[in-house]
Amino acid sequence: MAEPLAAVITSEPFDPTLVLLTVEETARRLRIGRTTCFRLVLAGEIESVTVGRLRRVPADAVPAYVAKLRHRPARAA
Numbered sequence: 001m002a003e004p005l006a007a008v009i010t011s012e013p014f015d016p017t018l019v020l021l022t023v024e025e026t027a028r029r030l031r032i033g034r035t036t037c038f039r040l041v042l043a044g045e046i047e048s049v050t051v052g053r054l055r056r057v058p059a060d061a062v063p064a065y066v067a068k069l070r071h072r073p074a075r076a077a
């Protein structure tokens with residue numbers, strides 16, 4: 001009987017030396033969807049900068065966004 005295939009984790013290793021992240025890398029770190037992350041960046045919820053024609057998120061903006069979420073009052077459902 002054949003053994004089941006093991007799950008392959010495709011996430012890239014965390015690199016603490018990166019200063020600027022792509023929106024996709026930011027989404028992976030936050031464990032949210034790419035489209036949601038783009039919406040947050042365009043709304044100014046997550047800080048971003050432009051480098052030429054590229055949109056990048058400063059690495060320290062990710063924990064700053066999470067801290068902002070933690071201090072936001074909970075909304076009623």
